[in-house]
Amino acid sequence: MNPVALALRDHRARVPLVGAALLAPWLWSIFLLPLWAIAVSLLLTLAAAVFILVRILPPARDERAADDGGCDAAERLRKARRRDAEQRDLMHQTIFTLHTHVHRWVNTSEHSQGDLRRVQTEVGQVLKHVESAIVQIGESFSAIMNKTAAQTECAMKLLRSEDGDQAAKNGAWLSLPDYIHAYESQLSSVTERMIEFAAVTGAFEEHQRKMREHTVTVDDLLDELRAMAKQTGKLALESSMLAGSAANHRHLVTLTDTIRSISEKAHETTRSIRLNLDAIREQLVESHKTMRTASEIGARAATQAKVDVAQLNLAMMDKTAEVKDAVEHINLIGNDVQVEINRIIVAMQFQDITQQKLERLHQPVLSRVIEDLRVIADESTRLKGEAGYWLNSSVKADAPFQLVRGGVSVPLELREAAVIAADEPHPVPSPVVPKDGGSVELF
C-alpha cells in the first residue's frame, strides 16, 4: 500500500486538525498576497502535511495492521512477538541479577552476622573482664583500707592501756608510755637513794678524816712521851750520879723539880692520849653507825630496786610478748595487703588483654564487615540504576508484565524461572575492586 495513503488512513482522524493547524497561519494573507504566492504556500503546506503524516507521526498499530489481514500485519506480529521475547529475556535477566544480588546480600549478611557475633562475644568478654577487674580492684582497695585501719588500730593499742589508770594501779596491762613513765620513776627513785647513800658515805669520810687527825695527834703525843721518857732516863742517870756524890744538894732539888715537871707533863700527855683515844673510839662508833646506816640504805634501795625492776621486767616481758603479737599481727595484715595489691596488679593487666581483643576486633573483623558492606552497597546502587532502566524499558515496550504500585508484577513463568535459577549454583562473581586498591573476593 502507498505509505502516504496508509498514513492518511491511519491518521484520518488527525488529518483535518493537522491541515487546519497548517493552513491557519495563511488565512490572514489571502487578501494581501498575490495568487501565485498563495498557491505556492498551499503546495508547501500540503507537502509539509504529508511529511508529518509519513515521517513524524508514529506508525499505525499492529492490531490495525492485523485487522487488515495483509502480509505487513504478519510481519508486525512477528516483530511484536520478538520484542516480547526480548523483553521477557530482559526481565528474566533483571530478576536473575536481582536474585544473584539478593543471594550475595544473604551471604554477606550471614558473614557479617558471624563477624558481629564474634564482636558481640569479644565485647562481652571485654566487658566481663573490665567489670571483673573493676570489681576486683574495688574489693582489693576496700580490703586494703580495712586492713590498714586494723594495722593502725593494732599499733595504737600498744600506746594505750586497756583499762586506763585503774588497770595500771592494779598491775594490769600498761601502755608503752606508762611503762616508760614507770621506768623513769623507778630510775628517779634509785637515783635519790644513791644520792642519799652518797651523803651517808660523805659523813663516813668526815668521821674517817677526824679519826686520821686524832691519830696524828696521838702520834705527836707518843713522840712527846718518847722524848720525855728519854729525858727522864737521862735525869734518872744524872740524879743517881748526884745522889752518889750527895755534895750538890741544890742540883738535886732542881733535878727533882725537873723530874716532877716531866712527870706532870707525861701525865698531861697521857690524859690527852686518853682523850684522843676516846675521840677515836667515838668516831669509830659513829663510823660504824654511819656505815651500818649506809649499808641498810643501800641494801634497802638495792632490794627495792631489785623488786621494782623485777616487776617491771616481768611486765615488760609480758608487754614485749604483746608487742611481738601485735607486730606479727601487723605483719600478717601487711602480707594480706600485699596480696591485695598483687590482685590489683593482676587485675590491671586485663587492660592489656582487653586492648589486644579490641585490636583484633578493630582490625580484621570490623574492617572486613565495613568493606563487605561498602562493596555490597556499591553493587546495590549500581544494580538499582540498571534495574530501573530495565524496568522502564520493559514497561514502555508493553511487556507481558506491568508496573504496579510499589514494584513489578512478574508473570508466573518468570517466577518459575527465578526459582529454578535460585536452586542452581550461582556463578562465580567477578572480583570487586575496593576503593583503596587491590582485589577483594566477596564470596
Add this chain to the structure above:
Amino acid sequence: MARILVVDDVGSMRQIVRTVLESGRHRVLDACSAEEALDLAKVTRVHLVLTDINMPGMGGLELIPQLRALRTYRNTPIMILAKGSADENLEQAMKRGASGWVEKPFTPEGLLGAVNQVLVDFYVNH
C-alpha cells in the same frame, strides 16, 4: 641490681612492670615500641630485655633477631611476656633466641622470680 629494658606498647603494663622490677631493686628503662627499644639498646647496655609480643609496627618476634644482630646483645637474656604456654608465638620466640617467658597476667612475685632466675642463670652460674 640489674639494668632491665622493658618493651611494651601499653603504658599501664610498662608502669606495672617498672613498679614490680624496681621493688626488686632493679633499674628499669622502658620503650613503647620495638623501634624505640632498638634505638635505646644501641646506645645503652642493659642486662636483660623484657618485651611484649604483640605490638603495632615491629613486634616482639621481630625485635629479638634485631637485638641478637647487635654485638653487645648476642648473649644478653631476652624474656617475653606471653599469654601462657599455649601462646602460639612462644615457640617462634624461643626459636628466634628468647631466653625465657613470663605468663600474663603475672603476679609481682612471679615476675621478679622469673627475672631473677634468668639473671642468676646468665650472670652467676655461667
